[in-house]
Amino acid sequence: MSRSAEIETRLREAFTPSELEVRNDSGRHAGHAGDDGSGESHFHVRLRAPELAGKSRIARHRAVHAALGAELTTAIHALSLDLDG
DSSP states (O other): OOHHHHHHHHHHHHOOOSEEEEEEOGGGGTTSTTOOSSSOSEEEEEEEOGGGTTOOHHHHHHHHHHHHOHHHHHHOSEEEEEEEO
16 A cells, blocks of 8 residues: 555544645655655645634544554654644
């Protein structure tokens, strides 16, 4: 399973998103620091879910990182998050 698919699966399992977009931005960072050559090192996530409503920005980010798990988040060099409830 690709990392994009794994990110989407884990977020759908943890939240009830009204909107979820997982974009692989690795191609834009080819040859830069953190590019491991896999084509799966840089991602952007846009997530709208009621579970995030009323939480601070830090709490929303922590919730997403917890849902993804340490193994996945450490395998990714860069994860940009656009989160809202």
